[in-house]
Amino acid sequence: MEEKLHQLKNDFIAKLSQAKTAEEARNFEIEFLGRKGKLTAILRSIAGLPDADRPKAGQMANTIKLEMELAMKDRMDAMEKSSDTAGIDATLPGIIPQTGHLHLVTQAIREINTIFEKIGFYTVSYPEVEWDWYAFESLNMPKEHPARDEWETFFIDKLPVGPKGLRILTPHTSSGQVREMEKKQFPIRMINISKCYRRQIDVSHVPMFHQFEGLMIDKGVNITHLKGVLDYFAKSFFGPNRVARIRPYHFQFTEPSFEVDISCGVCLGKGCNLCKEGWLELGGAGMVHPNVLKAGKIDPKKYSGFAFGWGVERTCMMKAGLQLPDIRILYQNDLRFLQQF
Secondary structure (H helix, E strand, O other): OHHHHHHHHHHHHHHHHHOOOHHHHHHHHHHHHOOOOHHHHHHHHHHHOOOOOHHHHHHHHHHHHHHHHHHHHHHHHHHHHHHHOOOOOOOOOOOOOOOOOOOHHHHHHHHHHHHHHOOOOEEEOOOOEEEHHHHOHHHOOOOOOHHHOOOOOOEOOOOOOOOOOOEEEOOOHHHHHHHHHOOOOOOEEEEEEEEEEOOOOEOOEOOEEEEEEEEEEEOOOOHHHHHHHHHHHHHHHHOOOOOEEEEEEEEOOEEEEEEEEEEOOOOOOOOOOOOOOOEEEEEEEEEEOHHHHHHOOOOOOOOEEEEEEEEHHHHHHOOOOOOOOOHHHHHOOOHHHHOOO
16 A cells, blocks of 8 residues: 555656646646545545554555645646746846936935035025014014015914914025024024925916025125125036126115026027026025114124025026926926936
């Protein structure tokens, strides 16, 4: 009996190894392990053995059966794995998986940070939900100022909820100026990059955008320092073939005040749908107003400073070679556009 069982197992494994398809393997399984198979016939013959030999023969038969079933499983697994890799040339180079990259605006923010770090500025970040006092009142804006109109600013509260007034979605990074002054750590050379919110949308405006706010306060700071920093940034970010200019303007929190323009990167100063007359406004700049210094508990007779605030998206649009005709394309999630950068 023992010899018959081992011979049966060996015959099964030999035939199984020759099977070329799963169907052939299953046919061998039926032939040897089926209800009318060869192993079943041997198991039935155990009943004719002497009583003393039956337990040992039954135990051996069960062991042989398990070994044959295991051999069948191994063969089926091997055939399945072989079919999965059929036709694959392992010597061919692999397919490089698609990877993502930083958004164009994020790239611009990092480049701006790097440029200003080289001349001693440090980066800070302040809340996107701001108090009215930091965003307007501390910046020398009276309560009736147009910027505080509900059609310009996103208000969270209808009535004041604390000593600093209403809560709003910060409309500009200038709200970080007095917050930084309150630290009393001189000299101040701050770059505040953050999201801002205004109720505007067209080819050069979006409701949510990023600004970077520069603030320098120390003893003896004057307008020539401001002009030097602006010229340095324009040449570093836009390239030597672009022209920047400042022109007198009025802001409540600077005196004197200027608007900073860059020659349009789309039409190169000729005039187009984006810039209209060849220049695109980047943002404002000027010497910090004495009332703002006082709001930050700084003596304007001892300290002076300058500030500037530009939109990151608009600055990015004017970068050499980019030529974006509409700022809104930056946030339309069009992969055909985003994958170019």
